[in-house]
Amino acid sequence: MMDPRTSAQDVMRCDLCETAVVQMHCDTCLVNLCKACVGEHISTDESKDHKVVKFQARKSTPLYPTCISHAKERCEMFCKQCDIPVCASCIESNEHLGHELSKILRVMDKKKESITKERNELNDTIYPTYQAIASDVQNRMSQLEKEYGDLSTAITKHGEDWHREIDKFVQKLKAEVYEMKNTQLQTLQKHLNEINKTISDIKEDIDTIEMATDTNDLSKLFSVTSSVHIYRNLPDQIMPSLPKFMPKKIHKEELFKLFGALSSSSLTLDKYGYSMKTTQKSPEAGSSPPVKQLLDQPETVITIDTGYGDLYNVACLSDEEIWTSGNDSTMKLYSINQGSLLKSIRTKSGNRPRDIAVTKSGDLVYTDYDDRTVNIVKKKIEEVIRLQNWKPKGVCSTSSGDLLVVMYSDDKKQTKVVRYFGSTEKQIIQLDDKGNHLYQSGSYTTENRNLDICVSDWGARAVVVVNQAGKLRFRYTGHTPNMNNKPFYPLGITTDSQSHILTADYNNDCVHIIDQDGQFTPLYIDCGLSEPCGLCIDTNDNLFVAQNGNNKVKKVKYLQ
Template identity: 65%
Template sequence: MRCDLCETAMVQMYCDTCLINLCKACVGEHTFSDESKKHEILRFQKSTPFYPGCTSHDKKRCEMFCNQCHIPVCVTCVASNQHLGHELSKILEVLDKKKEKIMKEKNKLNETIFPVYQSIASEVQNRISQLEKEYGDLSTAITKHGEHWHREIDKLVQKLKADVEEMKTTQLHTLQKHLDEVNMKISDINDEIESADGALDSYDISTVLSVTPNVDQYKDLPQKIEPPSPKFSLGGIQDEELGKLFGSLSSISVQSEEHGYNIKTTQKSPEASPVIKQLLDQPQTVTTIHTEHRKLHNVTCLNDEEIWTCGDGSTMKLFSINRGSLLKSMRTKTGNSPQDIAMTNSGNLVYTDHWDSTVNIVKNEEIQTMIRLQNWKPLYVCSTSTGDLLVTMNSNDYKQSKIVRYSDSTETQTIQFDDQGRPLFSSTDNPYNFCPKYISENRNLDICVADSGARAVMVVNQAEKLRFRYTGHTPTPKNNLFRPRGITTDNQSHILTTDDKNHCVHIIDQDGQFLCYIDCRVNEPEGLCTDSKDNLFVAQYRNKQVKKIKYLQ
């Protein structure tokens, strides 16, 4: 807001007599311009109502609102015959009612519509993954059937497999287009919510009056796309035609169901509600696993029975959770210590080699280099719900940090700066203290980074916008400054991060609100992960132990 006189400086003062906003430099000019009035100059505060200017009378502020004309009006307007007989209200009362309506609309978007679109996106993505598997099984079946035939029918086999790929491409393209449309709606809804938040935080009445969240346009949900499962019908040897002898593919068509999705309201039945687990008042240590790493850095779940660990040294170790026994060891390709480890959706181990500038994957006991960086060094890695990899990294001079998303080995997204072009993440010029940045993806697809150098958890949405920074909660168990290390999420969309200086784990919700600490006598906790049942595994740096902790009912 600018001074009404000079129109350049920021508002610092306010004349309650003339209803004029002023900067400090213009206060004197205003008070001497009309000495007939007793000017009451007040300090301008954020909560000071900013009355809109009257469109009919220059330099008049509107303190009333004409309910019939639906416009703000000033005292001169009221005194004139222009609004004679019209019902008038105090504009601050209109403001309160407008904000109440905006709040209700925002709650509808947050509580009913936005979750449905998220669910639709997840459902479509799961169907894409299922189709990938089904079409893979289909290709395998055709190949095995073709092995029983002579070489003369190889061309027919290849033709059918090509048909399968074409059909798969058609269906996946349709589903991906559908997913893109749903994600675009989700982005629009986010914009509506942000606009509503801005109006709710604003005391500029004109701004608030101009905001009207359009909830109705999102109530008409998209058609439900339901591609049929592919089938392959085997032919019998008694058939006459070669194509019938070998087999044929059933025709496909993608079906659209106009009312396939429904918005669930707060009146939904208890059976339709998602399972929500409550936090335990006293988290419990279930078991402790001794890893014998020199210093333990991270842990990741292969499944609910086995965990991979890494620390100082070139060896990554696989342990049985229940027995605590070592099942397998895997040495890195270069002999360097792995900076971080993670599991892909297909169950393969991925690790970063900071000093070799590579990201590597272990397949069938063999290590393959997936990504080799130029001028950057990888730090920490996680696998997303779509099978992508998110990698935090530093530049070779350690003065820049960023997140890069990879699909297979192809870079598809970079997150480094905020809307004002400022770096989102901390950096350093010390190669031996490169500000750890563990990373995880939440169920709402937010990207969560434990930025140790910034002493904050940074949460960025899919559109690369910073949603919030969590900088700890006081009092802390050891009264030390918050320093996050490892980070993970669970099925409740909680964000969990270790705090090695306070020897605990912080739990916050998906919007950054502190929920509780987990202590359980953890010592210098670093990396952590959760399994499918929301059990927490915490890697302890110096004592080289992994604790399995139950923290949800």
């Protein structure tokens, strides 16, 4: 049975009688009391100045420190020169004559203010930074495990390749030995057959002579012809000469050089590798960007014809070049100012890319929905992520170098966003605090400057924004332009230096702009857009719109 005095579900009890409900509190002794025990508590030690208050008002009475020079006296002043609390006797003794004295409560308030700032910095900045660093180191360790495993696998595979080649060579030499042996045996067998034939002839001649000598028939005797001179010429002697196997001496050093070697490993210490995390701005932001106002009338700067049958996506490689993708397996790099095609890359599987993005290091990333993979284009196409029971749709590269991937379950009933460091899964964003699904049919994603994660959910007709921890901040369900008045159909999504969230509205041929808190700005970007799909922003806050209606990319200026 639980003790009613210590049960977590019971009310607090008096520290003296241990039965009555707590009603009072002694701020001096930090003791909880019922009203009946207050007198007993005070009489127990009358030398103390007991400050008994209602339990709800506990900690309201300051506990002055005891003077180190005058026992049992409380210090209500503070000497700034000596940096110590002092009592009335200390002041009367002239020990602190001429020193600047302050009320200790005022010093206490300043101290509280100071350590509160430190606590806030520890709580809001330093602690989450160290958590992020720990997570980063853990991810690096996981990645290291994988990459060293890949390294060992590569060495094993190379060894197996060598074994296969050596086995092939051994079999080749043994086949040559077998062929040489058979050739020589056939020659000797033929020679043996000839000798055996001669032996048979000799035996026959011997029998003929013996028959002739044993008879009186002179005709048989004179019919015997001499053949001894023939057999006196003995056959040639055939001496087989065996091949010799001359193995080369194995020199380990040369063997190692031929097989391959490991380069040296290292651990570098980057003093400035980490920066403080805050909830106010991106770690890369450093300082707030200059404020830019929205133009009253956005302007079309350049239009680029991509030649796709259906154009879906656009991603900025730089302020001069953009990647595009459409309804075939080719991803095209265009010069913005010239409008000319610079490069074309086909997907590894031959499927069309579902979405494209550019990493901080300038590498192209694309999702292959049918192949269930996320791939990165370096010198060749490398598979980064392979999914099971899910298919990837939208992808973006974050300020920290992670990848955010929007994915569908195979039955198309669930959508989630997963954060990856390389191929290591770091975070899953799928449910809100009540266990409800955040997304219905998410397509595209991006990261805002404040590290919010923004997803265009065409199935829910909404833009869903969560914070870095995956907690829902808001949903934007659209302000449909009066001129079209069709249901909000969000597809491509991107953000700018002002933390605006820009979303392509496919149905209404425009781009919506909302602020980082989900408030609609009184501006639509239309500029004659035709079924806008993909969006991206360059470093100068120029907007690029991939139009499915005419398969052209528009560069739009919308900020001053």
